[in-house]
Amino acid sequence: MESILIKGASVVVTQDRERRILRDFDILIEDHRISSIARDISATADVVLEAKGKLVMPGLINTHTHIPMNLFRGVADDMGLMEWLEKKIWPMERKLNPYHIRAGALLGMLESLKMGTTTIFDMYFFEGTIAEAASKIGIRAVLASSVLEFPTPETRSAEEALSIAENFIKEWKGRDPLVTPSIGPHAPYSVTPENLIRAKEIAVDENVPLQIHLAEDYSEVEQMRKKYGKPSIKHADDLGLFDARTVAAHVVWPSSEELEILRKRGILVSHNPVSNMKTAAGFSPIPDYLKNGIRVGLGTDGAASNNVLDMFETMKFAALIHKGYMRDPTVVNVRQVLDMVTRTPAEFLGIKLGAIEPGSMADVVILDIKKPWWIPLHSPESHLVYSARSSDVAHVIVNGKLVIENGELTTLDEGQIMKDAVKASLDLLERSGVKSFLSNKL
């Protein structure tokens, strides 16, 4: 494995336990890990990155996405949820096969890496294909094979989905250090109690995380109350779902009693502020979560409901929307937001990630801060949340490998990835009968 020396970094936002911010430091990466941080490291390395005028920080972690949905970006916006699903998303989704999945996944991963994201949590179909894409392009990925009661492009029944998920986990566990396989029962309203329990059992037996959409929309919670006499989180808890290490996406509508369940069970809430506003789901009570010691990570959700996988933008929204909604500028501060994209999800995963410190896995982002919007540098933490642009990302290192160098992908041909994604999108339009600006070119 190549060694990398980051030389003379003007600023290092370590995100270590003391949240130290260092000036003019070198960082040595050897054998996939950060081996030392000091002034004037004299060691030689295979790659030397001059980092004067640059800021170094841990790679960003996106805790919720559906990465192949990049192919659906902008195909339909500003519509009611059911119309959006029935007229646009579902007809296209039904036609998906591994060819489209691969093209969409690589596009989403390319976009993520170029914007400084080094780990994605994903939930979709054909996760084996997505795992291969992650391994090839060089992004860290926690990949959940979806379980739904109704037919998907990959499965005819929940029974089949459970067995595909179990096989996927067995096949990928320990196979590639970048890939953590996982299981994704879609939501409490779309999976029966029996199958939620079976999904949980697989996660527990295999000791992998479980990912689920939870209390996303108010109507979901009402539906659950009608059907089971209790809201979504309580329903899932009573089934023992949270015996599995659980990432719960959205969690916009908890009852006050359910906060204690989220805390006690160590659930990682994936907050998706942009998606929640776009689908008009509401405002997740993040200030309450933080006050109650509930773990919070940040996610983009799929590109169909965002529409860009930009974690810098997501950080800014996360820091702002709760202030506006609650009319209180003190809620959700920049340090809390930085923890949501680094330390907190890393801790949940149990992988030594999310900080620039010796022994940590080398997932590192280097930003060019010789830009007007970084000046004056009164507070690097504030600038990362409120002023940084994802286009400031110069270099990205994942698992000790330089995957983005001067803004360009080093592992695969990025021009080809974009071309293939256009081709796959056109093919989906043709197969589904959905029209867009792209079809006009035919």
Ligand SMILES: [Zn+2]
């Ligand atoms: Zn989602």
